[in-house]
Amino acid sequence: xxxKTKAKPKRENDTAAAAASSQAQKxxxxxxxxIFFKNWCKSCGICSALxxxxxxxxxxxxxxxxxxxxxxxxxxxCEIHCPDFAITIKERYPERRHTNGN
Amino acid sequence: MLERAEIVRKEYxxxxxxxxHVWCPGCGNGIAMGAILRAxxxxxxxxxxxxxxxxxxxxxxxxxYVDFNTIHxxxxxxxxxxxxxxxxxxxxxxxxxxGDGDATAxxxxxxxxxxxxxxxxxxxxINNSIYGMTGGQYSPTTPFGSxxxxxxxxxxxxxxxxxxxxxxAGASFVARSTVYHxxxxxxxxxxxxSKRGFSVMEVISNCHVQYGKKNKLGGAVQMLNSxxxxxxxxxxxxxxxxxxxxxxxxxxxxxxxxxxISTEVYRQVVEQARLKAEKITKExxxxxxxxxxx
Numbered sequence: 001x002x003x004k005t006k007a008k009p010k011r012e013n014d015t016a017a018a019a020a021s022s023q024a025q026k027x028x029x030x031x032x033x034x035i036f037f038k039n040w041c042k043s044c045g046i047c048s049a050l051x052x053x054x055x056x057x058x059x060x061x062x063x064x065x066x067x068x069x070x071x072x073x074x075x076x077x078c079e080i081h082c083p084d085f086a087i088t089i090k091e092r093y094p095e096r097r098h099t100n101g102n
Numbered sequence: 103m104l105e106r107a108e109i110v111r112k113e114y115x116x117x118x119x120x121x122x123h124v125w126c127p128g129c130g131n132g133i134a135m136g137a138i139l140r141a142x143x144x145x146x147x148x149x150x151x152x153x154x155x156x157x158x159x160x161x162x163x164x165x166x167y168v169d170f171n172t173i174h175x176x177x178x179x180x181x182x183x184x185x186x187x188x189x190x191x192x193x194x195x196x197x198x199x200x201g202d203g204d205a206t207a208x209x210x211x212x213x214x215x216x217x218x219x220x221x222x223x224x225x226x227x228i229n230n231s232i233y234g235m236t237g238g239q240y241s242p243t244t245p246f247g248s249x250x251x252x253x254x255x256x257x258x259x260x261x262x263x264x265x266x267x268x269x270x271a272g273a274s275f276v277a278r279s280t281v282y283h284x285x286x287x288x289x290x291x292x293x294x295x296s297k298r299g300f301s302v303m304e305v306i307s308n309c310h311v312q313y314g315k316k317n318k319l320g321g322a323v324q325m326l327n328s329x330x331x332x333x334x335x336x337x338x339x340x341x342x343x344x345x346x347x348x349x350x351x352x353x354x355x356x357x358x359x360x361x362x363i364s365t366e367v368y369r370q371v372v373e374q375a376r377l378k379a380e381k382i383t384k385e386x387x388x389x390x391x392x393x394x395x396x
Contacts, residue, residue: 039121039122040121040122041122042122042126042127042128043127044127044128044322045128045321045322045323046128046322046323046326049323049326049327050323050326076107079107080133080136080137080140080284080285080288081133081281081282081284081326082132082133082136083125083127083128083129083130083131083132083133083136084122084123084127084132085107085110085111085115085132085136086122087107088105088107088108088111089105089107090105091105
């Protein structure tokens with residue numbers, strides 16, 4: 001019982017904070033994460049050339065990296081054009097899911 | 103929650119095989135393979151009821167990497183092996199992946215006769231207009247005047263148009279797409295796989311290492327962008343004159359007809375013959391003639 005009563009206010013605080021943050025995020029659009037599977041990438045340069053938002057840049061060796069992750073629109077154009085299955089695009093979830101009350 | 107790309111990568115690829123694959127950086131074969139896997143995933147087919155057969159060439163490496171029932175056959179004979187598979191078990195979905203040299207040069211006869219017979223197969227022909235694996239010799243789809251290893255002063259022969267050839271030979275579904283239009287390619291593949299009858303899917307692909315370099319077409323990105331500029335949808339191409347269509351790639355469904363499938367007609371014939379034979383044997387029994395002699 002004691003544990004429960006202790007845990008309750010924490011949860012309430014969290015949900016309130018999450019609600020506030022979700023309200024702030026509602027004004028924004030959905031966020032995405034672009035994940036490169038570097039072991040399979042051959043640095044062909046297709047993803048950086050075809051990116052609509054032009055956020056995929058290449059380093060000196062031609063390997064891709066993301067310049068500004070927040071401006072990814074999640075069109076998955078790079079994902080379906082990657083010949084090496086090296087790109088995954090994931091929808092970014094709010095942080096409360098990961099922290100889970102800690 | 104797994105994203106779609108992760109599902110495709112984790113379930114449909116053979117991870118015990120050596121990845122990354124052998125194709126050159128930026129090769130269109132990889133994009134076509136991704137589109138095939140996504141089409142099968144969205145059609146909801148299980149891995150056990152799909153068979154992928156291939157011939158020799160760059161595209162012939164594709165069954166090595168996908169986790170279906172696969173067979174890597176001799177040069178040009180992928181369609182004959184697929185015909186046998188389909189006759190043995192008509193419940194299977196058979197995909198035949200071929201290159202342009204594989205399908206139209208050494209396997210040209212098999213290709214047109216498979217189209218004429220109208221067996222329920224899906225022929226996916228990846229057309230990169232050159233023999234890429236063997237060092238860049240010209241193939242039946244190399245455009246007139248282009249330079250290859252075996253045509254240093256410009257190619258003197260004219261090119262095949264695979265999709266029109268298939269439609270004339272009697273294929274029941276013919277479509278064409280390019281690797282730039284990956285989403286369109288996936289839609290076309292879905293239609294081709296779900297179509298009952300011989301369906302041909304021509305995929306215009308880039309070979310920037312052998313073909314693009316010799317003809318100064320640039321790298322993978324430049325070749326993909328040229329497909330974007332040159333591709334015309336079928337609906338739009340119908341309104342254009344032949345002069346305007348020169349050098350353009352018509353993409354979309356080029357032929358879609360309903361025809362009796364030869365394997366089903368063959369089974370009906372077998373059934374008819376069986377009934378007739380039973381009738382004859384019954385009549386013989388009435389006469390008292392022995393059917394079998396010991």
